Each structure stands twice: as C-alpha cells, then as structure tokens.
Amino acid sequence: MANTLLVATRKGLFIIRRSMAGMWEIGSVSFLGDNVTLALADVRTGTWFAALDHGHFGVKLHRSMDSGATWEEVGVPVYPEPPEGLEEIDSMGRVVPWKLKLIWALEPGLATQPGLLWCGTIPGGLFYSEDNGLTWTLVRSLWDDPLRKQWNGGGADFPGIHSICVDPRDGNKVTVGVSSGGVWQTSDGGSTWACKADGMRAEYMPPELAYDPNIQDPHRVVQSPSNPDILWAQHHNGIFRTTNGGQQWEEIRNVPPSVFGFAVAVHPADPEIAWFVPAIKDERRVPVGGAVVVTRTRNGGHSFETLSNGLPKSHAYDLVYRHALDIDRSGSRLAFGSTTGSLWVTEDGGDHWQTVSQHLPPIYAVRFAD
Amino acid sequence: MPHVVFTGNLQRHVQCPPCEVVGHTVRECLEASFELYGGARGYVVDEHGALRAHMVVFVDGQAISDRQCLGDAVEENSEIFVMQALSGG
Numbered sequence: 001m002a003n004t005l006l007v008a009t010r011k012g013l014f015i016i017r018r019s020m021a022g023m024w025e026i027g028s029v030s031f032l033g034d035n036v037t038l039a040l041a042d043v044r045t046g047t048w049f050a051a052l053d054h055g056h057f058g059v060k061l062h063r064s065m066d067s068g069a070t071w072e073e074v075g076v077p078v079y080p081e082p083p084e085g086l087e088e089i090d091s092m093g094r095v096v097p098w099k100l101k102l103i104w105a106l107e108p109g110l111a112t113q114p115g116l117l118w119c120g121t122i123p124g125g126l127f128y129s130e131d132n133g134l135t136w137t138l139v140r141s142l143w144d145d146p147l148r149k150q151w152n153g154g155g156a157d158f159p160g161i162h163s164i165c166v167d168p169r170d171g172n173k174v175t176v177g178v179s180s181g182g183v184w185q186t187s188d189g190g191s192t193w194a195c196k197a198d199g200m201r202a203e204y205m206p207p208e209l210a211y212d213p214n215i216q217d218p219h220r221v222v223q224s225p226s227n228p229d230i231l232w233a234q235h236h237n238g239i240f241r242t243t244n245g246g247q248q249w250e251e252i253r254n255v256p257p258s259v260f261g262f263a264v265a266v267h268p269a270d271p272e273i274a275w276f277v278p279a280i281k282d283e284r285r286v287p288v289g290g291a292v293v294v295t296r297t298r299n300g301g302h303s304f305e306t307l308s309n310g311l312p313k314s315h316a317y318d319l320v321y322r323h324a325l326d327i328d329r330s331g332s333r334l335a336f337g338s339t340t341g342s343l344w345v346t347e348d349g350g351d352h353w354q355t356v357s358q359h360l361p362p363i364y365a366v367r368f369a370d
Numbered sequence: 371m372p373h374v375v376f377t378g379n380l381q382r383h384v385q386c387p388p389c390e391v392v393g394h395t396v397r398e399c400l401e402a403s404f405e406l407y408g409g410a411r412g413y414v415v416d417e418h419g420a421l422r423a424h425m426v427v428f429v430d431g432q433a434i435s436d437r438q439c440l441g442d443a444v445e446e447n448s449e450i451f452v453m454q455a456l457s458g459g
Contacts, residue, residue: 054383055424056379076412
C-alpha cells in the first residue's frame with residue numbers, strides 16, 4: 001500500500017506521508033510558490049516528475065531520483081515550426097499556436113519499455129520520450145490527423161490531451177482522452193490512430209451532432225489494470241463505460257447526486273469498482289448542496305453509493321479537478337484534493353475519509369508515489 | 371560591449387547574472403548570453419525563438435518592437451534588460 005502522496009498545487013508540490021499512527025501529514029514541499037500543474041511517480045524506477053507552469057517563463061518539467069530531496073530540470077515537449085504560411089484557425093476562429101501551453105498528462109510506458117514516457121499537452125499534441133523525459137518527440141500521426149483540427153478545447157482556450165492509458169497487455173496500445181476531441185486509440189505504438197468514442201453523447205451540441213465521436217468531451221478516462229477492455233470516463237455531461245476496449249461506450253445515467261464531475265478512479269483489481277467526485281453541472285461547478293461526496297459503484301455502474309463519512313456536509317465549495325483523484329495499487333487507499341485546498345485520504349475504499357488539510361493552495365493533481 | 375541584465379525573478383530558476391556580450395541585434399546579444407547561461411533560453415524565448423508572451427526586453431529604455439525575430443538594433447554600449455511584462459494588478 002502507498003504511504004506517500006504527491007500533491008501538485010498552484011503554489012508548490014506538497015509531499016504527504018503516512019505516519020506510523022496512520023495519519024497523513026504534510027512532510028515537505030518542493031517548488032514553493034511555483035505553479036505545479038501535474039506530478040507523476042514512475043512505478044518502474046521510483047522517479048518523480050513535476051510539471052510546472054511559470055507563466056512568464058513558460059512550462060518546465062523537473063524530475064527527482066531521490067524522492068524529492070533534489071530535482072533536475074529536464075526537457076519539455078517542443079512543438080515544431082508550423083509549415084511555411086500555415087495559420088491554423090480553429091472552429092472558434094482562434095489561431096492555434098504550435099507552442100507548448102501546458103503539460104496536461106504524463107504517464108510511464110510499461111516495465112518492458114524502460115525510459116518511455118507519454119505526455120499529453122495543450123494545445124493538443126501528444127509526445128513521447130524514450131530517455132526518461134530528457135527529450136521529447138511529437139506524435140505527428142495524431143497531430144497531423146485532419147480530425148485533430150476539429151478539436152475544440154473545453155474550459156481551456158485550446159484542446160488538450162488530459163488522459164493517457166497504456167494497455168498493460170500491450171504497450172503499443174494506447175488510449176488518450178481529449179477535451180472536446182473524443183477518445184483516441186492506437187494499436188501500433190502511435191503510427192496510426194482512430195477515434196473511439198462511439199456511444200458517447202454530448203448534450204451541449206445540437207441533436208444531429210450529439211453523438212459525433214470527435215466532439216465528445218471526456219473530462220477524464222481511466223483504464224482497468226485488471227481488465228483493460230474496460231475503461232471508465234467522466235464526461236462533461238455524464239459517466240460512460242466501455243467493456244470492449246473503446247469500441248462502444250455506454251452511458252450510465254441517474255447517478256445521484258450528479259453525473260457531472262471531472263475525476264474518476266478505477267479499482268486496480270476489480271474493473272467493476274469505480275469512484276467519482278460529483279458536482280453541480282457545468283454552469284456552477286460546486287458540490288451539490290454544498291456537501292462534498294464521493295460516489296462509488298461496485299457493480300459496473302448498475303448502482304452507486306454516496307460516500308460522505310469524514311467529508312464536509314455543508315457550505316463546502318470544493319471542486320475536484322480531473323487529475324486530483326488517485327487510487328493506490330492496493331485499491332483501498334484513495335486521495336483527492338480540491339480547488340479550495342482541501343485534501344482527503346481514505347484507507348478503506350472511501351467508507352471513511354481523513355482530512356489531511358483544508359489550507360493547501362488550489363490542488364491540480366494528486367498521485368500516490370509508492 | 372552591450373550589457374545584458376536578466377530580471378531578478380529569473381535568478382531563482384536559472385543563475386544568469388549581468389553579462390557583457392558581442393552583438394548588433396537583440397537576437398545576437400541574447401544568443402550570446404544563452405551561450406553563457408544555457409538554461410535561461412527556454413525561460414526567455416519559446417520553442418521557436420520568439421520572446422515569450424509575457425516577457426519584455428528593453429534596449430536603452432525602449433521596449434523592443436520585433437518580439438518574433440528579435441531584430442531590434444543594439445549599440446556598442448547598449449543596456450539590455452530582460453524583464454517580466456506586468457499588466458495591471
């Protein structure tokens with residue numbers, strides 16, 4: 001079971017450790033004052049990664065080989081120069097920059113692929129590194145796909161890849177989730193791609209476009225490690241699940257208190273168990289009734305429990321972003337953090353929650369580290 | 371020789387104290403300074419060599435006009451300041 005948690009926040013990377021007494025406490029902070037947008041603990045090597053967005057100074061990536069004691073800056077994904085004379089205009093009339101705006105997804109390859117990392121970015125480029133993050137290469141096959149130019153972006157100005165799922169059976173099979181760009185999949189290590197969002201429904205589009213796979217807005221996609229044909233998606237207007245590797249998605253309706261949210265986690269050993277953190281849908285984006293809850297299904301979405309033991313019951317306005325819910329390899333420990341700096345951990349699958357802090361900076365991502 | 375000064379806020383990330391360089395344009399002078407402080411490059415210019423959107427360079431008190439190619443002329447004794455752009459707040 002994991003005893004360390006990386007928490008990426010607007011003002012630094014906080015390292016949370018479990019004490020012998022079972023309390024989760026803030027142990028240290030790296031990059032205090034800097035905007036840490038994402039973190040990753042690579043289970044293959046123990047290397048930690050922290051993505052920073054300095055604003056003025058751009059996006060950076062750092063890695064640590066000694067559990068955060070020291071960090072070194074490594075390379076960032078570099079977009080190529082656009083072809084001479086090309087000014088790419090999106091459907092909103094904006095010029096799409098061929099420049100890195102945000103590191104939005106970071107995942108390791110399989111144990112059989114040492115050094116391989118995948119990185120999803122805004123404005124929509126997928127990159128890979130074969131040297132543990134020192135250098136990066138744009139996946140041109142996806143970037144050059146004409147359908148990529150139809151991606152719209154969601155809350156951000158430009159589209160982005162926020163979810164990367166590497167199939168544990170075959171590292172060449174990778175599924176990515178795109179904000180207002182559907183779900184895309186390769187089976188040949190990134191040479192060719194296909195949009196795999198059939199069955200997803202976008203209620204924010206005109207009826208004739210509602211089932212267009214390429215305009216779907218998955219907020220987060222996760223893949224079951226124990227049955228990789230099952231993937232779960234927290235979508236802009238609902239919860240979806242596929243049981244055939246993305247060939248067809250099924251909508252799961254009527255999940256109280258809401259099917260809106262950003263985050264989803266799936267149990268590492270049981271594909272039928274998944275967790276979500278709901279909120280009032282998009283126009284408000286606060287907990288329903290001011291009460292923070294987690295929803296959990298144990299039966300593939302046929303029914304849900306609402307978990308609230310240890311969570312605030314009223315006047316809580318915490319929103320949980322897509323990378324701010326994580327589960328450890330045991331499946332019993334989960335953690336989630338909010339935009340208002342609250343952080344909770346459970347050690348029993350969500351039946352009881354421990355408040356780690358209510359005073360952290362806005363939390364963008366949480367990742368168990370060991 | 372032109373004198374290049376980087377904002378103090380950058381020093382927290384990359385050590386790049388003031389330096390004397392050889393160059394006739396902002397591009398040449400910054401490239402020369404990046405030869406000294408390689409880590410500073412990505413903090414000042416983007417992947418295509420343009421000045422980052424929220425950075426500004428002053429040459430003898432004037433903000434440069436060519437943010438894309440950095441072709442503004444630099445005199446023998448020019449002072450070049452590389453700063454963060456502030457806009458309200």
